[in-house]
Structures are given as C-alpha cells and as structure tokens.
Amino acid sequence: MSTPVMIEADGLCKQFGSFLAVRDVSFSIPKGQVVAFLGPNGAGKTTTMRLLTGFTAPTHGEARIAGIDVQTDRLAAAERLGYLPENGPLYPDMTPLGLLRFFGSARGLSAARLRGRLDAVVDQCALAAVAHKPIGKLSKGYRQRVSMAQAILHDPEVLILDEPTSGLDPNQIRGVRALIRELGKTKTVLVSTHILQEVEPIAGRVLFIHDGKIVFDGAPAELAKRNGSLEDAFYKLTAQPV
Numbered sequence: 457m458s459t460p461v462m463i464e465a466d467g468l469c470k471q472f473g474s475f476l477a478v479r480d481v482s483f484s485i486p487k488g489q490v491v492a493f494l495g496p497n498g499a500g501k502t503t504t505m506r507l508l509t510g511f512t513a514p515t516h517g518e519a520r521i522a523g524i525d526v527q528t529d530r531l532a533a534a535e536r537l538g539y540l541p542e543n544g545p546l547y548p549d550m551t552p553l554g555l556l557r558f559f560g561s562a563r564g565l566s567a568a569r570l571r572g573r574l575d576a577v578v579d580q581c582a583l584a585a586v587a588h589k590p591i592g593k594l595s596k597g598y599r600q601r602v603s604m605a606q607a608i609l610h611d612p613e614v615l616i617l618d619e620p621t622s623g624l625d626p627n628q629i630r631g632v633r634a635l636i637r638e639l640g641k642t643k644t645v646l647v648s649t650h651i652l653q654e655v656e657p658i659a660g661r662v663l664f665i666h667d668g669k670i671v672f673d674g675a676p677a678e679l680a681k682r683n684g685s686l687e688d689a690f691y692k693l694t695a696q697p698v
C-alpha cells in the first residue's frame with residue numbers, strides 16, 4: 457500500500473489586493489515526513505501555512521490535511537492538525553495549565569483524556585516549573601513552549617509549525633529542535649524557518665519558497681551540493697525576482 461499524503465497544497469494562490477503573495481503552490485507531504493519550509497522574509501511561508509490550516513481562504517486552489525479539504529471541512533481537518541502560529545495568541549493573565557485546559561475543552565477532549573494529555577504535553581514541552589505562573593511573566597522561550605504544547609495537546613498526526621525557534625536563545629533553540637525531532641518520529645511535520653542551520657538537523661526535505669513560488673523541492677544535501685553550500689543556495693535562489 458502506498459504511503460498516504462498528509463499535507464497537500466494543490467494549485468494554491470493568494471492575492472491581497474493586486475499583490476500575489478502565493479503563486480500556484482503545489483506539493484504533497486507523505487505521512488511521516490519532516491519538511492523544512494525555507495525562504496526569505498516576506499516569501500510567503502506564513503501565508504501558505506495559513507492556507508494549509510484553513511485560517512485563510514485561497515484565491516484559487518485547495519489545501520488538504522489527511523485528505524480533508526480545509527475549507528469545506530475545517531473542523532474535521534483541525535482534529536488531525538496542530539498549528540503553531542508565528543505569534544500565537546497567548547493570554548498573558550492565564551497560566552499555561554489554564555490555557556491548555558481551555559484549549560482542551562474547546563477542542564472537545566473528555567476530562568479524562570485532557571488530564572492525560574496535559575501531563576504528557578507539560579512533560580514533553582518541559583513546562584512543569586512554570587505551569588502555574590501567568591504567561592505574561594514567562595520568558596520568550598517558555599511562551600514558545602506553551603504555544604507548542606497548545607499545538608500538540610490533542611495529539612494530532614500533522615503539525616504545521618511557523619518559525620518555532622524565532623527569537624529564542626541558542627539553548628532554547630536546541631530544546632525546540634530536539635522536541636521537533638522527537639515529534640517527527642511519529643508525526644508529519646511542516647516547519648518554517650529562514651535559518652539555514654536549522655534545516656539539516658531536523659528535516660529530510662526542503663521546500664524553498666521565493667516571491668510566493670516554490671523554487672526548490674528536495675533533500676537539503678541536494679540543495680547544498682547543487683550550489684556549493686546551503687548559504688550559497690539561499691543567495692542564488694533569492695537573488696532574482698521570480
């Protein structure tokens with residue numbers, strides 16, 4: 457049996473006024489793959505991820521999670537999907553536990569399942585020390601881990617993570633990377649970044665976006681080999697407008 461496709465972009469376009477932010481983007485990510493979504497600032501990573509999660513409606517095209525159209529059946533798709541937005545909505549007066557309980561009941565987890573999942577994500581995201589502190593008082597690294605805990609709370613098969621390491625210090629980055637590697641053992645993951653060093657340790661495949669178009673889709677080593685290094689590849693792929 458062939459491996460099922462878990463994340464699918466099918467001719468996605470997104471226009472803001474007269475500006476085309478995402479241009480005919482198509483790719484499919486099979487179950488179990490961890491893919492880095494690479495590109496410079498403003499390339500269209502966040503917009504594509506919002507299209508894939510159903511938060512933004514496409515101008516053309518379709519996005520599917522586990523075969524489910526995210527526009528026509530958003531709730532069913534959301535059950536299979538964990539999304540870490542670039543700047544997650546974290547309520548500063550709530551504690552991590554309060555926030556996670558709130559999201560858990562909003563997602564319809566039973567009390568027993570929620571208890572089990574809370575223990576699991578507090579442990580996985582190393583939140584025990586701050587579980588009862590107001591989120592507004594936490595460091596950026598801890599806040600990011602609260603967002604990550606929120607994304608994986610319902611134990612989804614698919615994760616879409618928008619720049620999970622942005623603004624973190626090197627130790628915090630190492631922690632988040634280790635968590636992504638761990639999650640990648642059992643889940644299908646699309647993780648955006650514009651940090652080159654991030655790609656090889658976590659992902660077996662790179663989707664490179666520039667000016668709203670996919671300009672490379674393949675292994676990180678292949679991208680580096682073709683261009684001398686990942687840094688040279690980044691420069692060459694983004695030197696010209698598409």
Ligand SMILES: Nc1ncnc2c1ncn2[C@@H]1O[C@H](COP(=O)(O)OP(=O)(O)OP(=O)(O)O)[C@@H](O)[C@H]1O
Binds near residue numbers: 472477499
């Ligand atoms: N709501 C919007 N209205 C108008 N333009 C938008 C809107 N959202 C995004 N854009 C534009 O679309 C382009 C792609 O933005 P997007 O945030 O997807 O890029 P990105 O690759 O995620 O960038 P970064 O790495 O800086 O987060 C940018 O030029 C941005 O200004």
